[in-house]
Amino acid sequence: MADPGGFMKFSRAEAPKRPKPDRLADWHEVYVDQDPKEREKQVRAQASRCMDCGIPFCHSGSAGCPLGNLIPEWNDLVRGGDWSAASNRLHATNNFPEFTGKLCPAPCETACVLSINPLSGGPVTIKRVEEAIATASWEKDLIRPRQASVSSGKRVAVVGSGPAGLAAAQQLTRAGHEVTVYERDDRLGGLLRYGIPEFKMEKKVLDRRLAQLREEGTRFVTGCEVGGSSPGDLSVETLRSSFDAVVLAVGALRGRDAPDVPGRHLNGVHLAMDHLVPANKECEGDGPSPISAAGKHVIVIGGGDTGADCYGTASRQGAETVTQLDQYPQPPSVRDDERSPWPVWPWILRTYPAHEEAGERRFAVAVEEFVDDGDGNVKAIRLREVRVRRDPETGVREVVPVNDHVEELPADMVLLAIGFEGVEHMPLLDGLGLELSRRGSLSCGTDWQTTTEGVFVCGDAHRGASLVVWAIAEGRSVAHAVDAFLTGHSDLPAPVIPTALPLAVV
Numbered sequence: 001m002a003d004p005g006g007f008m009k010f011s012r013a014e015a016p017k018r019p020k021p022d023r024l025a026d027w028h029e030v031y032v033d034q035d036p037k038e039r040e041k042q043v044r045a046q047a048s049r050c051m052d053c054g055i056p057f058c059h060s061g062s063a064g065c066p067l068g069n070l071i072p073e074w075n076d077l078v079r080g081g082d083w084s085a086a087s088n089r090l091h092a093t094n095n096f097p098e099f100t101g102k103l104c105p106a107p108c109e110t111a112c113v114l115s116i117n118p119l120s121g122g123p124v125t126i127k128r129v130e131e132a133i134a135t136a137s138w139e140k141d142l143i144r145p146r147q148a149s150v151s152s153g154k155r156v157a158v159v160g161s162g163p164a165g166l167a168a169a170q171q172l173t174r175a176g177h178e179v180t181v182y183e184r185d186d187r188l189g190g191l192l193r194y195g196i197p198e199f200k201m202e203k204k205v206l207d208r209r210l211a212q213l214r215e216e217g218t219r220f221v222t223g224c225e226v227g228g229s230s231p232g233d234l235s236v237e238t239l240r241s242s243f244d245a246v247v248l249a250v251g252a253l254r255g256r257d258a259p260d261v262p263g264r265h266l267n268g269v270h271l272a273m274d275h276l277v278p279a280n281k282e283c284e285g286d287g288p289s290p291i292s293a294a295g296k297h298v299i300v301i302g303g304g305d306t307g308a309d310c311y312g313t314a315s316r317q318g319a320e321t322v323t324q325l326d327q328y329p330q331p332p333s334v335r336d337d338e339r340s341p342w343p344v345w346p347w348i349l350r351t352y353p354a355h356e357e358a359g360e361r362r363f364a365v366a367v368e369e370f371v372d373d374g375d376g377n378v379k380a381i382r383l384r385e386v387r388v389r390r391d392p393e394t395g396v397r398e399v400v401p402v403n404d405h406v407e408e409l410p411a412d413m414v415l416l417a418i419g420f421e422g423v424e425h426m427p428l429l430d431g432l433g434l435e436l437s438r439r440g441s442l443s444c445g446t447d448w449q450t451t452t453e454g455v456f457v458c459g460d461a462h463r464g465a466s467l468v469v470w471a472i473a474e475g476r477s478v479a480h481a482v483d484a485f486l487t488g489h490s491d492l493p494a495p496v497i498p499t500a501l502p503l504a505v506v
Contacts, residue, residue, distance in 0.1 A: 002052035101131025162190025164459025165249030167475025227428030236431030263370025302417030312354030322359030
């Protein structure tokens with residue numbers, strides 16, 4: 001039984017970080033690599049803050065974790081020091097808890113009952129406990145390949161090796177199907193590999209899971225564009241004739257641009273992924289990135305996760321200055337109950353480790369122009385204070401200047417991290433007879449099946465750019481649907497339905 005007074009005995013404590021100068025000098029993860037005994041002691045105390053609530057909103061699919069992680073159960077097992085049972089309970093609902101423990105923004109924590117009132121000391125550090133369980137699971141050799149005892153004789157192709165595709169592949173392989181994952185890049189992992197910087201998750205963490213999937217029987221093919229025409233690519237005809245079902249987990253990587261801003265064409269103005277991908281490849285040993293922030297004044301446009309990734313990457317590349325711009329006003333530091341009451345995802349200021357290291361953030365501003373140095377290179381930006389509003393007649397969002405003052409900031413490199421517009425246009429979709437929705441995503445029925453029979457979709461390709469925890473949840477759910485499609489029945493879990501949405505105030 002959990003200690004109902006644990007949150008009064010122990011204060012909330014995040015994992016300790018390495019000194020800032022050390023973090024900026026390398027690409028290793030920002031958190032201290034603690035001695036296992038000290039880490040387990042600290043995390044057991046943090047797990048003791050969980051009250052095992054009568055209604056645990058933390059693993060509610062609408063307010064908290066879409067995977068339905070049984071958080072109070074593994075918190076109590078950690079409190080008691082039973083790491084083996086905690087590992088089993090965590091892996092029962094999450095294929096890759098070290099991914100979510102490092103990368104998820106933790107809607108479970110904002111839905112924690114201890115988030116209702118700041119006097120509680122703050123929510124349980126669920127994300128820290130989850131990551132600690134995953135780390136201890138590997139250290140204690142608790143994670144073993146789970147191979148199917150019986151083969152179904154059915155073959156499944158998964159296109160895309162991001163978290164959704166990997167989750168679907170692992171579930172289907174364990175159900176006895178012969179699964180092949182196709183990845184167009186030279187290495188596996190999708191955004192986990194080339195979008196997430198090394199300082200947020202070292203790629204050895206990803207490689208360790210990929211080795212487990214291989215031992216279980218999942219087959220991987222890299223450097224293969226399904227529907228492409230280059231040597232080594234796979235035609236749509238061969239895909240359809242060789243497999244009994246296809247899962248599309250191709251992501252939503254079509255970056256949003258700003259073509260209407262004067263000077264967008266200048267050298268030095270890049271989309272965020274054009275900066276992050278080669279930076280990650282450099283960390284993989286592929287040579288220097290052609291887009292480096294070293295010695296430059298860097299402007300990051302966009303206040304989300306991708307912007308923070310660019311921010312931290314530019315700082316480690318040796319930028320002279322880094323400034324992140326957000327057109328929205330600065331959020332409050334604590335939840336505004338009128339705007340976003342508990343347990344919905346709150347509108348608050350989120351500070352990432354990268355923001356603590358260098359640079360500055362500016363709010364309620366927008367770029368009016370990228371300034372040419374006379375040789376076709378960006379040398380500065382012109383900035384205006386703005387407010388965002390909805391047109392009362394059309395409902396269209398507008399960014400409106402609040403005064404006539406124009407500020408000029410030096411800028412040798414500008415990174416556009418203003419979101420994603422959806423699935424990239426690719427020959428595969430045409431070959432399968434699929435069209436994108438108005439949101440740029442692939443629609444599906446209640447069984448996760450697209451309008452083409454036997455072709456399923458999950459993850460960002462279906463939902464739009466979202467959280468890693470939603471990608472894994474959709475991958476697990478589509479595996480259930482594919483298994484039922486192939487065999488008539490499935491015992492695989494399905495934590496979410498295609499129309500599931502997080503609880504929100506609109």
